[in-house]
Amino acid sequence: MSASPQQRQRVSVLGSTGSIGVNTLDVLARHPERYEVFALSAMSRVDELAAQCLQWRPRFAVMPEAAKAAELRRVLREQGSQTEVLDGAAALAEIAAHPDVDAVMAAIVGAAGLAPCLAAARAGKRLLLANKEAIVVGGALFMQAVEQGGAMLLPVDSEHSAIFQCLPEDPSTWAQRIDHIVLTASGGPFRQRDPASLADVTPEQAVAHPNWVMGRKISVDSATMMNKALEVIEARWLFHLRPEQIKVVIHPQSIIHSMVVCRDRSVLAQLGTPDMRVPIAYALSFPERVESGAEQLDFLAKPTLTFEDADERRFPGLHLSWQALRAAEGSTAVLNAANEEAVAAFLERRLRFDHIYRVNRQSLEELHPEAGECASVEGLLALDARARRHAQALIAELSA
Ligand SMILES: NC(=O)C1=CN([C@@H]2O[C@H](COP(=O)(O)OP(=O)(O)OC[C@H]3O[C@@H](n4cnc5c(N)ncnc54)[C@H](OP(=O)(O)O)[C@@H]3O)[C@@H](O)[C@H]2O)C=CC1
Ligand SMILES: CC(=O)[C@@H](O)[C@H](O)COP(=O)(O)O
């Protein structure tokens, strides 16, 4: 039976103009009887956010930069829109924690999404987590906020959604049943290239993912395998695993989205076409399932599923994840900050593709978090800023 209009979930979509944001709105549009949009947010794309506001008529729209917000306000006023436009980074936390919000889609890219995620978690929301950098930076503090706020944390990242779909609903049973998990990795656009030939690859080549259409930052991360490194760290927190319980295998078709290997050696996998609307729909509707709009998997069209070793010499970036997890608390935040800076420099053609790994490795080895820095969001953001400065110096040296 469908929900009555009074029971519709009110959803804030943080990062609504991005790849996950747009896919989320696509899923929401298929279920007007279940969901309504409470608030939207974006960073730079005023016209896209204005169009979304006119279609969805949210109560609030947020643009952190005042000038962009003023431009959005002007456009919406001209169109007679009732949407209230807010600015400032604190407004993101406001629309994440607002008492009238039921669910928050965290689809901002990067550590900028940490504070609104923590706000949603502390306010006990249903938190749909695509923004993997937030949990990589937040770590224990993030999980404490979820627990203390009584939030429901639902993974959106395809691999973590797959693991979640292979596990029972009651998280207290997970530790007893999981031997380890296997995250699948496509290998990215350079899987078959000689690693020594990657110095001159361009941003255009790096963002051309073989299977998924995604934002530019995560696409570069897939090409360096840092995406999988972030996902190893994300899995450690989401599923309460030890680093050695998380393994990675290359699966170039991206049909198996990840696997759980149980104590009895039974292997559970989740399969489907590579379409983010599936994990988004699952996170929105859990424990139910609703139409996502994705194409059904045709086994005969994709009859061969293959696997390869995630070789350390070929994919050195991946292995920084286990190094960071075993190092001092806060090291994962350092690794993330370095990577965000290095990817931005690469996309701006200030850094060679193969130097992204050098910046990440050196930052992790040279910058040591101080005791207590991870105990508060202020401490974590200070550590994040320190790691960015360190990485920027390395980038300047490498590009001199
Ligand atoms: N795309 C995908 O299929 C997948 C993405 N993810 C994760 O989801 C997150 C979003 O990825 P994706 O949608 O690809 O990214 P996009 O770059 O496509 O979108 C990012 C969104 O965040 C906004 N934004 C960017 N920077 C800031 C900032 N500093 N403060 C506030 N808002 C900001 C952007 O606004 P604007 O566009 O206006 O600049 C945009 O709405 C990432 O963490 C990614 O790793 C995980 C699995 C799959
Ligand atoms: C869709 C999604 O979840 C991405 O994280 C995707 O998995 C990237 O693919 P690879 O990092 O495996 O190339």
Ligand SMILES: [Mn+2]
């Ligand atoms: Mn993923």
